[in-house]
Amino acid sequence: MTPEVIRRHYLEAMGITAWACRYQLPNARPTEACEWDDTPAASTPPRERLQALLDDAPAPRTPPTDVQPAKGDVPASPSAVRALLEEQRSTAPSQPAKPSPTPAAEPQPTRAQPLEFHLSCVCIGGRWLSLHAGKLSAAEQRLLANMLQAAGLSDGAMPDVTLFKWPPMAMTFAADDPLEEAREGVSAFVNGVASRQGWQLEELLWWGADTTGSDHEALSQVLDVHDDQSRSLALPVWQAPALSTLTHSISAKRALWPKLHALGQRWHTPLSGRADDR
Structure with missing residues (x-):
């Protein structure tokens, strides 16, 4: 209710x-809504009805009684519990800790050192490509022009030198085979220049086969010359001392002249009628 x-x-x-x-x-x-009792008033006296309502009221709850601890039980102190735990720990057999196995270090694969070199090239008549390790100085360019004129290969004008650097830019990662990559790079450079300039390359003039140096040694490996044939560029190779050697050695110039004269004769001879003078 x-x-x-x-x-x-x-x-x-x-x-x-x-x-x-x-x-x-x-x-x-507003008056609160409720269930109005419309039953007629009972004839029971008010005192008896009040007593009946009081008898129907629920009995009050009795508070729970605290359980008293037994007289023989004594609460354990924290120090006693700690001492008991330490005693159990000391009596337990101690086992030595096993060292964790250290993983064996995997051997790192050794990578070959990258090749770095400069290459100077001069095209003669759109047919022969003159290759030189490093950068040509002004004296070396003049010597080359004079020798080509003496052999009848040019009119003595200063040659147009094209410089190539390997690698063309800083390498972002190490190559697995630096030598093979350098060979492909030089081949792509020569083929690209020949295609743009309209050259029809027939032969290579390699100056510096007998010279030591970082650029000369690297370029010798890149050209991969065997039996007067460059495997990298797929062209026949004519070899001579480096221009730096010829600039400072008169005897080297005299020794080269017969070979240079024969080179001039082959310049005017068709490919079908040439004799191998390399």
Whole structure:
């Protein structure tokens, strides 16, 4: 039942008449909705009805009684518990800790050192390619022009030198085979220049086969010359001392002249009628 109904029952039991409004006054709070008991008033005296309501009320709860500890039980102190744990730990057999196995270091594969060199090339008549390790100085360029003129290969003008550097830019990663990559790079450079300039290359003039140096040694490996044939560029090779050697050695120039003269004769001879003078 709602509190309003209970309140009315108590008022009736005490003999107090409860009044309820039938109309709502202006600005008055609405009457709470409840279950109105329309049953006629009982003939039981108010005192007896009040006693009956009191008898029906639930009995109050009894608070739980605290359980008293037994007289023989003594609470253990923290120090006693700690001492007991240490005693059990000391009596337990101690086992030596096994060292964790250290993984064996895997051997790192050794990579070959990258090749670095400079290459100067001069094309003669769109047919022969003159290769030189490193950069040509002005004196070496003049010597080359004079020798080509003496052999009848040019008119003595200063040659147009094309410089190539390997690697063309800083390598972002190490190559697995630096030598093979350098050979492919030089081949791509020569083929690209020949295609742009319209050259029809027939032979290589390699100056510096007998010279030691970083550029000369690297370029000798890249050209891969065997039996007067470059495997990298797939062209026949004519070899002579480096221009730096010829610049400072008169005897080297005299020794080269017969070979240079024969080279001039082959220049004017068709490919089908040439004799091998390399």
